[in-house]
Amino acid sequence: MSVFIDSAAAGGEHANALRDVLSPTAEIFYPNSTEFNSLSARWSTLAQPKVNVAVVPFSDDDVVKIVQYAKKAKLPILAYNGAHGAITTLGRMQGGIEIYLGRLSSVVVAPDGRTATIGGGISSKAVIDALWSTGKQTVTGTCECVSVLGPGLGGGHGWLQGHYGLVADQFVSMNVVLADGTLQTVDTNSDLWWAMKGAGQNFGIVTSLTSKIYDIKHYDWAIETLIFSGDKVEAVYQAANDYLSPVPVNLINWSYWLNIPSADPDKPVILFYLIQEGTTAVNSVYTKPFHDIGPISIEAESGDYRDLARWTQVALDSAPCQKTGLANPRFPAYIKEYNVSAQRLEYDIFAAEASGNSPFSASIFMFEAYPVQGVQAVESDSTAFAFRSDNILTAPLITYTPTGHELDQQAAALGKKLRGIIHEGSGSEELHAYVNYAFGDESPRNWYGCEQWRQDRLKALKQKYDPEGRFSFFGPILQGV
Known part of the structure; x- marks a missing residue:
């Protein structure tokens, strides 16, 4: 059953409209509730985004419906996960819908053991633990409380990158909700594939990812x-x-x-x-x-590998994973x-x-x-x-x-x-x-490379897939949008 916490805060009418289209398990929270405060809290309070309502989708289709509604209602949207991104451009988000992806957290290893399909909101630690139990691993961010996609869409450094490359280099395909509210599978056959591996926050919300995985080479x-x-x-x-x-x-x-x-x-x-x-x-x-x-x-x-975050003070219970204002x-x-x-x-x-x-x-x-x-x-x-x-x-x-x-x-x-x-x-x-x-x-140029062809290619893709600048709060490709 959907959860609604009534409040006089802005966003009530939008939440009521969303209730009619989301799945029964989706949740919606208003400001000043314990749940809203927890879901919208960020690791850095400098220039943090302000949202009127937090929506917790439980399926790809929920994300589609939220994006479609926000587009129709002309409301800004921002996907939340570990909420560790501290870039001040996020502060341009002033009133709108937070889409909290934390419930999209499944891990399914393919029968051939070469890939795994993971939820778009899953944390690095959850992926590490799930794969480890099957004798597998992949490149994730180092901090246990960040998501896989959060750092991955911007490239993503990780402990295993010497062997396998960046987090983004593990991408095989992904389901992405685009600015027009459609759900598309993006892979090497799409011109958007290049952009998702380094500037992906500018183009959509990833609801699931298929990633390369590898046999554990060294347990020590x-x-x-x-x-x-x-x-x-x-x-x-x-x-x-x-x-x-x-x-x-x-x-x-x-x-x-x-x-x-x-x-x-x-x-x-x-x-x-x-x-x-x-x-x-x-x-x-x-x-x-x-x-x-x-x-x-x-x-x-x-x-073993699972000790690295604790040793380097980026585990779930370490200071960098706490949101203390x-x-x-x-x-x-x-x-x-x-x-x-x-x-x-x-x-x-x-x-x-x-x-x-x-x-x-x-x-x-x-x-x-x-x-x-x-x-x-x-x-x-x-x-x-x-x-x-x-x-x-x-x-x-x-x-x-x-x-x-x-x-x-x-x-x-x-x-x-x-x-x-x-x-x-x-x-x-x-x-x-x-x-x-x-x-x-x-x-x-500082974020995505100074070569003019890079900037031109990103701008052209932005114009094609997000001409209205719906996804322009995190390191925007087009300044001033």
Whole structure:
């Protein structure tokens, strides 16, 4: 039976109309109810979208009916899932229908064991666990509470990308509700296929996906977590350039700059992860150069693939998966290798502005170095994801309790300053920004590639499939729409 929570809030008449066309199991919630507040909560409260009603579909046809109704009623729509996208362009959504996809969460492995069909709203953890139980795995995002499609439509980095490529590179076909309210199967026979793999948020709502899956090659994984003081910045990142570039196919290197008072009460530390597949201890070939630098601490653990999120603090119960009313803008920039001098300058600014009693003391500077062999094995022009030649994803994450416009401006200024140093140090003329981490002030060239043919192709597809700009809140291809 449909659930309706009456409210004087805007959207009541639309909810009543939707009740007549949706399936009996679909749910509709009004503002100020517990359910609405939970479903519409976002990980970052900066420039968050505002919706009048939250609709929970239980089938593809429900999504079709919602999109058709919204089109007729001239209401904006926005698909919700993990709600971790923090891009400020989402704030242009002011009143309309939230389509919460979390109930579309099935996993069906094909009889040949080569693909699985998954619901468009399923979380990465749910897919990992379901496939693991059958001896299979695939590339998903690293954070357990994000969906597969959320990062995947923007490319999607993952632990296994060294072997198989990005999340988007696993796509075989998908069912997509387009702007005109039709449900279409999109695959290699469609001109839209190219765009869905890197800029897919601009073209529709994916209700189900068929993805490549693989036999589990290695059950053993190991990690070393090293903590360094800030005076070791040059040594740590020079060693990363010397010994981890390119990152071996079975190795992942992440690092965070963050405040850990028990390790250093005054300044941020470098939390440095070395993660290796197919072993119970990270090979000393990789660890010794970093041991020689003199870390504050070293912790080694072993387990399996399902432990990676916990080890790196992106599990369901980790802080990044909690929605606590904080603002969490990120300022991403891809680079090919570390500019050690720039790393020092970034660290000094970050330490000066995000330590002690600073309102930004909970911030983290993120450096994600995945193996890229599988990513770069895919032709760059074959997908809308444009940055296959880059090796490292960087992003200051400026976390704070919002108090008003002035603090928002200070946070943005800090994030842009740090991103600017990274970009300048990279030597790249154009800023390459991972759209899933984007702040929102970047351009479509920064999100989807600076080549004119890329921009022209995306604009032509947008004009063909979404001429009214129904899907233009997340990293819009056409600015100002």
